[in-house]
Amino acid sequence: MSIDPGEVSGLPALLDIGPLRLAGELRFNPAVYWATCHIPVGRVAAYGDVAAIIGAPRAARQVGYALAALSPDPKDFFGQTVPWWRVIRADGSIALQGDPGRGPLQAALLRGEGVVVVDMRVDMGIHRWRR
DNA sequence: GGCATGACATTGC
DNA sequence: AGCAATGCCATGC
Numbered sequence: 001m002s003i004d005p006g007e008v009s010g011l012p013a014l015l016d017i018g019p020l021r022l023a024g025e026l027r028f029n030p031a032v033y034w035a036t037c038h039i040p041v042g043r044v045a046a047y048g049d050v051a052a053i054i055g056a057p058r059a060a061r062q063v064g065y066a067l068a069a070l071s072p073d074p075k076d077f078f079g080q081t082v083p084w085w086r087v088i089r090a091d092g093s094i095a096l097q098g099d100p101g102r103g104p105l106q107a108a109l110l111r112g113e114g115v116v117v118v119d120m121r122v123d124m125g126i127h128r129w130r131r
Numbered sequence: 132g133g134c135a136t137g138a139c140a141t142t143g144c
Numbered sequence: 145a146g147c148a149a150t151g152c153c154a155t156g157c
Contacts, residue, residue: 028154047139062154064138095138
């Protein structure tokens with residue numbers, strides 16, 4: 001699978017992410033950040049969706065791992081803020097709901113973008129981003 | 132290398 | 145709606 005970096009201005013070309021299965025985090029993580037930056041405001045994507053976009057359909061867990069690595073504050077990726085809060089579980093629930101710090105933060109960020117969050121859950125039928 | 136640990140997904144109760 | 149069992153695979157020890 002190939003990724004067209006031209007779709008997103010301001011982001012560097014990452015065409016060398018081809019052999020993801022053989023790549024270490026130096027490639028996998030940037031690929032995750034790159035794909036996450038594609039999710040439009042007001043929409044959400046599942047971990048598996050992001051994984052599929054970068055050509056690793058079975059690496060959903062690793063997407064979460066990569067986003068966790070973004071930690072603490074300026075969650076930046078080549079000058080861009082990676083919208084990690086737009087990535088949730090396939091069933092619409094917020095994976096960080098058990099996290100007293102980031103859980104409420106993620107819900108607040110989503111609501112700030114117009115996403116309806118009820119009981120730490122998003123209606124995927126309405127907000128799931130489909131390319 | 133083996134083993135445990137996850138911001139997961141799917142299936143089948 | 146839950147819940148458990150599996151499969152998955154990057155990381156770290």
